[in-house]
Amino acid sequence: MADLADVARVRLATLPTPLHPAPRLSDRIGVEVWFKRDDLTGLGLGGNKVRGLEYLLADALAQGCDHLVTAGGPQSNWAMLAALAARTRGLGSTLVSFGDPPREGPVGNHALALLAGARLHFTGDNDRASADRGVDDMCERLRAEGLTPYGVHRGGATGLGALGYVQATAEIDAQVREAGLQPRQLWLATGSCGTQAGLVAGRAWLALDHEVVGVTVSRPATECAERVRRIAADACALIDVPSDDLQVNIVDGFLGPAKGVRSPEGDEAAELVARTEGVFLDPVFAAKAMAGLLARARDGAVEGPVVFLVSGGAPTLFTV
Numbered sequence: 001m002a003d004l005a006d007v008a009r010v011r012l013a014t015l016p017t018p019l020h021p022a023p024r025l026s027d028r029i030g031v032e033v034w035f036k037r038d039d040l041t042g043l044g045l046g047g048n049k050v051r052g053l054e055y056l057l058a059d060a061l062a063q064g065c066d067h068l069v070t071a072g073g074p075q076s077n078w079a080m081l082a083a084l085a086a087r088t089r090g091l092g093s094t095l096v097s098f099g100d101p102p103r104e105g106p107v108g109n110h111a112l113a114l115l116a117g118a119r120l121h122f123t124g125d126n127d128r129a130s131a132d133r134g135v136d137d138m139c140e141r142l143r144a145e146g147l148t149p150y151g152v153h154r155g156g157a158t159g160l161g162a163l164g165y166v167q168a169t170a171e172i173d174a175q176v177r178e179a180g181l182q183p184r185q186l187w188l189a190t191g192s193c194g195t196q197a198g199l200v201a202g203r204a205w206l207a208l209d210h211e212v213v214g215v216t217v218s219r220p221a222t223e224c225a226e227r228v229r230r231i232a233a234d235a236c237a238l239i240d241v242p243s244d245d246l247q248v249n250i251v252d253g254f255l256g257p258a259k260g261v262r263s264p265e266g267d268e269a270a271e272l273v274a275r276t277e278g279v280f281l282d283p284v285f286a287a288k289a290m291a292g293l294l295a296r297a298r299d300g301a302v303e304g305p306v307v308f309l310v311s312g313g314a315p316t317l318f319t320v
């Protein structure tokens, strides 16, 4: 148990990231929207995952680890950033992917992970969860080789990893106060659930009023809600915050054809944002979350102001 400030953290991100109004988008949809620009966190091509890595990598260093092992598909923003972050502190990295190596050769995050010097291992099993099992097996194998690995499952979605967005909640709170803004909702894309969990725990920590609204882009809503609640409770336990009254809101229906595959609604939303605000939303996370926000706004179901988390994922703008 500790205060957040007492939890070990390495600095990877350039913070605070900007919070700014999106006036032309707001006019178009009739809801006041502000963007929190976590596409600009500064490591690699930026993105939300850099924040959680500050805590996870500090833990790896505290445990004397020399190699980071994690999981994700070839286009995982998380896995690429984890490999890159490990390098900044002198650690090696192995990324375990489900399935087989892509036939067309490395592009996007896959190419960037190789550039960062990551070793890549494919499980040969299309079940995504095989990558997490593969992390545990790989850690054992590396220990036998004399390395000291630090294993993290997909997305870095643990209580410790979620502290990145507990800290971000304080950052956002300071920025909205400075701007004289009282957001009613904070919208984001939810995949492995660690980011939403951190924002939910952060809301509880600071006793804030705004709702955190996660648009699920990979899992069924019930599984997502359960994961957010569990990871948020784990994060709360680390910083001694009560977790019996956590508020979890999941919006369903915007996954499109599949996880990691662009959707027509997401593409339309990304086009609108690029053409009104000059901001690129990645096609498989933020674009789908924006599609959810636009649909709800069209139904008159959103009361602003709303903060929308632009969560990064630039490498997949060119690949998926």
Ligand SMILES: Cc1ncc(COP(=O)(O)O)c(C=O)c1O
Binding pocket: 047, 048, 049, 077, 078, 155, 157, 189, 190, 191, 192, 193, 194, 195, 196, 282, 285, 286, 311, 312, 313, 314
């Ligand atoms: C660009 C981007 N946005 C949003 C998310 C969702 O974050 P989480 O997995 O913590 O739910 C991810 C996850 O990889 C991501 O890469």
